Amino acid sequence: MARDVWRKAGREGFLCAKVSPDYGGSGGDLLHCAIILEEQTRLGFSELTFYLHSDIIAPYIELYGADDQKQRFLPGMCSGEIVAAIAMTEPGAGSDLQAIQTRAVREGDFYRLSGQKTFISNAQNAELIIVAAKTDPTQGARGISLFLVETEGAEGFKLGRNLNKIGCKAQDSSELFFDNVMVPAANLLGGAEGRGFYQLMQRLPEERLIMAMSAIASMEVAVEETIAYVRDRVVFGQRLIEFQNTRFKLAAAKTTAVMGRAFLDRCVDLFIDNDFDAIDGAMVKWWATERSFEVIDECLQLHGGYGYMRDSSIGRLYADMRLGRIAGGANEIMKDIIGRSL
Amino acid sequence: MTSSAIKWAGASRSTLPFNDEHDMLRRTARRFFDAECAPQREAWEDVGMAPPGIWRRAGELGLLCMSMPAEYGGGGGDILHSIAVMEEQVRAGVNAPMLSLHNDVVAPYILRYGSQAQRSYALPRMASGEWVGAVAMTEPQSGSDLRGIQTSARRDGDGWVVNGRKTFISHGCTANLIVLAAKTEVEGGKERLSLFLVDTTDLQGLHRGPPLDKLGQGDADTAELAFEGMRLPASSLLGGPGDGFRMLSDRLVEERLMTGVGAVATIEAALEHTLAYVKQRHAFGQPILNFQNTRFALAEAYTEAAVLRTFMERCVRRFLRGELDAVEAAMLKDRATDLQCSIVDQCLQLHGGYGYILDYPIARLWCDSRIAKIYGGANEIMKEIIGRAL
Numbered sequence: 027m028a029r030d031v032w033r034k035a036g037r038e039g040f041l042c043a044k045v046s047p048d049y050g051g052s053g054g055d056l057l058h059c060a061i062i063l064e065e066q067t068r069l070g071f072s073e074l075t076f077y078l079h080s081d082i083i084a085p086y087i088e089l090y091g092a093d094d095q096k097q098r099f100l101p102g103m104c105s106g107e108i109v110a111a112i113a114m115t116e117p118g119a120g121s122d123l124q125a126i127q128t129r130a131v132r133e134g135d136f137y138r139l140s141g142q143k144t145f146i147s148n149a150q151n152a153e154l155i156i157v158a159a160k161t162d163p164t165q166g167a168r169g170i171s172l173f174l175v176e177t178e179g180a181e182g183f184k185l186g187r188n189l190n191k192i193g194c195k196a197q198d199s200s201e202l203f204f205d206n207v208m209v210p211a212a213n214l215l216g217g218a219e220g221r222g223f224y225q226l227m228q229r230l231p232e233e234r235l236i237m238a239m240s241a242i243a244s245m246e247v248a249v250e251e252t253i254a255y256v257r258d259r260v261v262f263g264q265r266l267i268e269f270q271n272t273r274f275k276l277a278a279a280k281t282t283a284v285m286g287r288a289f290l291d292r293c294v295d296l297f298i299d300n301d302f303d304a305i306d307g308a309m310v311k312w313w314a315t316e317r318s319f320e321v322i323d324e325c326l327q328l329h330g331g332y333g334y335m336r337d338s339s340i341g342r343l344y345a346d347m348r349l350g351r352i353a354g355g356a357n358e359i360m361k362d363i364i365g366r367s368l
Numbered sequence: 369m370t371s372s373a374i375k376w377a378g379a380s381r382s383t384l385p386f387n388d389e390h391d392m393l394r395r396t397a398r399r400f401f402d403a404e405c406a407p408q409r410e411a412w413e414d415v416g417m418a419p420p421g422i423w424r425r426a427g428e429l430g431l432l433c434m435s436m437p438a439e440y441g442g443g444g445g446d447i448l449h450s451i452a453v454m455e456e457q458v459r460a461g462v463n464a465p466m467l468s469l470h471n472d473v474v475a476p477y478i479l480r481y482g483s484q485a486q487r488s489y490a491l492p493r494m495a496s497g498e499w500v501g502a503v504a505m506t507e508p509q510s511g512s513d514l515r516g517i518q519t520s521a522r523r524d525g526d527g528w529v530v531n532g533r534k535t536f537i538s539h540g541c542t543a544n545l546i547v548l549a550a551k552t553e554v555e556g557g558k559e560r561l562s563l564f565l566v567d568t569t570d571l572q573g574l575h576r577g578p579p580l581d582k583l584g585q586g587d588a589d590t591a592e593l594a595f596e597g598m599r600l601p602a603s604s605l606l607g608g609p610g611d612g613f614r615m616l617s618d619r620l621v622e623e624r625l626m627t628g629v630g631a632v633a634t635i636e637a638a639l640e641h642t643l644a645y646v647k648q649r650h651a652f653g654q655p656i657l658n659f660q661n662t663r664f665a666l667a668e669a670y671t672e673a674a675v676l677r678t679f680m681e682r683c684v685r686r687f688l689r690g691e692l693d694a695v696e697a698a699m700l701k702d703r704a705t706d707l708q709c710s711i712v713d714q715c716l717q718l719h720g721g722y723g724y725i726l727d728y729p730i731a732r733l734w735c736d737s738r739i740a741k742i743y744g745g746a747n748e749i750m751k752e753i754i755g756r757a758l
Contacts, residue, residue, distance in 0.1 A: 253758050274751040274755055276755060276758055277702075277750075277751040277752075278751065281702060284699055285678075285679040285699075286675070288679045288682045289674070289678045305372065309373065309670075309674060312671065313671050364667035365663025368374065368643055368657065368666055368670070
């Protein structure tokens with residue numbers, strides 16, 4: 027995405043809707059985030075670019091950052107001067123976060139950061155990357171810390187190429203290489219080592235709820251667009267919607283979308299009431315992304331060959347939504363979380 | 369981990385406005401089904417029906433016509449009373465007596481469309497359990513398509529003469545009062561559906577078949593009915609002549625809502641039985657819950673159940689505000705019963721061979737569930753209703 031779009035979005039108040047006005051944000055709540063996300067999706071832009079920056083990354087700094095860290099980074103993130111990314115996944119560690127190999131070794135007022143990350147969204151434009159690294163490799167979860175890495179002039183930091191994904195083409199994803207990058211100790215998020223895993227875990231329910239919002243909005247868009255298409259499209263002398271199979275398939279798709287909306291709304295209510303936990307986050311995330319993908323696939327089928335074209339909205343949604351079942355913890359991890367709770 | 373996906377089931381997170389009165393009724397219903405029905409289920413299955421005495425007992429306990437006005441012997445309650453009773457009935461694993469058919473399907477026809485005289489005559493008898501109610505729509509050649517009904521009611525002097533056949537009629541063997549759909553001739557010689565309130569006491573020309581041998585729900589009677597020159601008094605016409613189709617259609621929303629409520633309760637009961645089973649059953653040296661496939665299958669089922677309950681409760685709240693429409697009710701009926709069958713089947717699978725034995729509740733639920741995708745309008749009809757509104 028072009029760099030000036032970020033500044034425009036910032037000027038219009040579309041970035042960091044939840045961040046406090048003290049740091050340049052709009053002081054909104056989850057519903058503000060939902061509105062921006064839904065309208066973006068409605069226009070056929072289902073990429074996570076903005077909400078990753080605004081609703082997933084900014085809260086790390088606002089919730090866990092020291093005051094000077096908030097002052098340094100949040101106003102720029104709200105205005106669009108600073109684009110942020112978060113780097114957890116590594117070539118050998120995805121959903122299994124405790125297996126990360128990236129190391130941060132304390133040396134005086136700095137940490138020496140070494141390792142490799144991959145599939146990192148927004149990295150091509152990012153001035154700021156939150157990097158998960160092991161500060162104590164003898165510890166599992168308690169050995170992980172988060173660092174606020176400023177990319178400009180960071181010696182030893184190398185940005186890999188923009189990876190060629192199946193979908194989400196308007197959003198960059200990259201490999202990152204850290205070769206003895208010296209990160210100031212003042213950039214350790216929250217100022218204490220070993221809290222990274224806990225910080226990540228605590229944020230997951232809300233992040234997964236936001237992913238579900240995106241999935242449900244995409245499913246609704248797909249159903250609406252497909253209804254419009256089958257009303258128009260004529261085959262064998264009648265409109266596609268006049269065939270019973272079309273109506274039945276869309277009836278099922280619409281039912282799924284209506285139920286998904288009801289469940290999502292309930293989850294948002296629970297979140298606002300502080301009664302939304304890791305189990306709920308796992309449930310809504312897997313269900314919404316899985317069902318959304320299924321519905322979009324049915325909708326693509328009803329578009330025939332046009333649905334297979336990348337310039338069709340349904341074709342893009344299909345390729346974009348495939349990521350939802352993997353990102354934010356693969357859906358298998360979600361089922362594991364739920365299954366273990368039984 | 370202290371939290372569990374189980375919290376989505378039942379009352380713990382319910383958004384329905386149950387009050388103390390509903391809870392009291394729920395406790396009464398639970399005792400009744402557990403102590404007086406469940407132990408009888410097999411005996412009732414042997415004869416294909418429950419005895420009339422159980423209805424009087426239900427009446428004594430206040431489990432009949434809870435949502436009818438007190439002036440007709442009812443409880444003056446609302447749909448939440450019906451939901452509480454249905455949830456308890458499903459939990460206990462019994463189909464007879466079919467209280468929801470009697471309370472939520474038959475009685476409302478009389479209250480809504482009946483004359484003062486019809487209400488005063490029929491409703492107190494239904495509330496006490498002296499009378500058992502039924503609705504007769506389906507015919508051998510006409511199920512979901514009500515326009516195909518052939519049973520006719522011809523005017524004869526002051527009354528009517530009915531000829532025709534009905535089938536798959538719940539309470540067909542035992543009903544004292546039948547809401548009957550039949551063709552009548554209206555002005556201009558056209559034929560339209562009308563409804564009749566048939567009091568079967570000493571009625572000539574009504575023939576009841578034996579209980580039909582169903583795949584499930586064998587404790588509740590279902591039968592064929594035949595009408596041969598069956599004479600009904602003029603006062604038996606329910607609502608206006610030719611209004612049958614409209615009345616039947618109007619009532620379907622609530623009936624389908626209650627089917628959705630029953631499906632959710634069935635799914636939750638199946639999951640409860642299954643979770644208990646997979647925790648105690650060992651295979652290859654460990655409880656089968658420890659296997660990833662078991663955990664994933666149950667994680668999926670519990671999530672589907674949570675989504676469905678949320679949607680069902682939303683439909684109930686909309687119904688209470690008078691906002692639930694035919695399309696939403698069709699969505700709920702279709703998806704809820706579909707999930708009921710698929711989840712109950714998955715739960716049976718996790719029981720292994722025991723799931724195939726009728727001593728186990730899951731086997732009964734499996735047999736009892738299949739009809740839900742067919743009755744109350746086949747699920748294909750639900751998809752037509754939704755599909756046409758797109």
